[in-house]
Amino acid sequence: MPQPDIYDPAYVKGVFDRCSGKYIAFSYVCSMGFTERWRKQCVAALDLESTGRFSGYDLMAGTGEAWPHLIEQYANIDRIIAVDISSGMHRHAMDRLHQMRAHKIDFVEDDVLTSKLATGSADFIISNFGLKTFNPTQHEQLAQLVANTLRSGGKFSFIEASDPKGWWLRPLYLFHLKAVLPLVERLFLRGAKDFSMIGQYSTNFGDASDFAEMLRRQGLKAEFRKYFFGCATGVVGSKP
Template sequence: MATDIYDPAFVKGVFDRCSGTYIAFSWFCSMGFTERWRRECVAALPEPPGPEGYDLMAGTGEAWPHLLRRFPQAGPITAVDISSGMHARAIARLHRHRSHRIAFIEDDVLASDLPDASADFLISTFGLKTFDAGQHARLAVLVARVLRPGGSFAMIEASDPKGWLLRPLYLFHLKTVLPLVERLMLRGAQDFSMIGTYSTNFGDASGIAEMLRAEGLEVVFRRHFFGCATSVSGRKPLR
């Protein structure tokens, strides 16, 4: 039977195993672009109507410094991620000085019982690729459900830059260079190579943009660095 790479248990295993080196390895292999894109995602978040929010597929919490710098009064922020390893890294590296402002739920986002109209804002950085189209549709429903009227959101993901002249080089980096570096540096591990698979399978954020619009949300779709990342941002209308 073929492995379902979008099964929550499979995704959890991938990120549990690579959590210890995720921050350094992802920064190195993206040449720092992941940090730049997190900053751009937070910059694209429309001014929320209040301080409470969610960080979905929060990983190691690398978006939090950007979020708290832009919105100093933000909090409480509830971070949700399926990976125990990423959760531990978030607490150890970023959470300990912000524990009064950030709570962490270790759970599958789509299975989490997040209350209706419970957030003024919602962000997600580099978690969309771990969902298939059906899961994206469920996520769009969740975003519309948990945001309060006037609430805002921003989500960004590494994408396949179709139409870009240097796309073959970009894909070579994702599918060949990254797995080779991982095998050499991490003693044969193959989890980071899944990031390339997830990213190319994802395509771009235009699909989830349409799903969010179908849920009645106002949505802006953006391309970052020739489409190597794409984002969606917007609001839940007041009515």
């Protein structure tokens, strides 16, 4: 039987639709709270000005856990457009976070790589833990999208769980991703091995350094960053 293409948009949508109901709790507990810390760091790295009014995109927005941090840190954000392929993830975002912030948040259910985001329409672009679901060719497409969608002077910040190569505790970290997460799912969630796919996506991804170079080739200023010994990596920068 042929193996599925785990980067096919329909496959990715299925994974996250099925695990959407328990995604928030699972990611927080199994990362020992680091995902929440990394989201805050990703939002802070945007470094938006304190004056002016801003609107932008949360790409691969998931359950919208970046929104409270964005709105709290940058009161001058007028509008966040959340783009995600998973309707299940967004339903849970609405139930948990969206209602009190509905006046500032719009949702586009779409494969971000085929979304018709208007040229020069964003003051900022942010994405938390969405890069891993793309292969290198798709990363190139995403870099083009970011360059096209940002206005001149616009800023971006991406973060993703990564493979901390060179860290002496890397074997333990990989054991956690490849063995502990599937075990937790099997014993407590009885899922369709969807959460264990998150570990596979992360280890396949490596880190954000290649994506940073792709953004530079699109004419953007891009800085590669490591978080907690490289267990997460990110790219921050701007459009000249």
